[in-house]
Amino acid sequence: MTGMKKRLAVAAFATGMVAMAGMVMASGMMKGGAEGGPIAERKMAMKEAKKNFKPLVGMVKGEMAFDAAAVKAHAKALMAALEKAKANFPEGSDKGETRAKPEIWLMKDEFNALFDKAITLAGKIEGADTKEKLAKAVMALGNDGCKACHKEYRLPKKM
């Protein structure tokens, strides 16, 4: 390649990259908004998990009355939310407004196994018919499910 041709090729390449970056950004913005996309979907599912976990902790702490029917409903919602979150870590969704660590995609089997464990632990909450059993089940899910995974696979909050 002559110097001139080379420069032209580089310039064309650079222009292409800029255009591509623009497209990626545009699609990224769509994903973050009403269009959904896996990052938004899993964050929503995680928020749903938190929403259903909180009242259970409240019952354990005695901030709320123990209610077996509510326990069952929250446990079911937790399982569904975790299933939904698990399904939204496809290959390539490590870029964008996300705190998901790249390790997730390097150790997808371990990551998914941790999700399955959390879902099983959430299922155990469903059968907790006393406050004591609920306390045990909630602790197990909180420590061996939510916290264990966040510690391993979630980046700290950006300052």
Ligand code: HEC
């Ligand atoms: C197997 C892994 C795993 C388990 C189990 C798990 N999480 Fe998460 N959670 C993540 C990852 C990864 C993120 C970061 C997602 C992102 O930013 O894309 C996250 C993010 C969150 C967020 C922040 C969502 C947002 O809006 O940015 C909340 C809240 C949350 N999790 C709650 C929970 C609760 C409550 C539990 C347990 C009932 C739980 N998680 C179990 C992996 C897990």
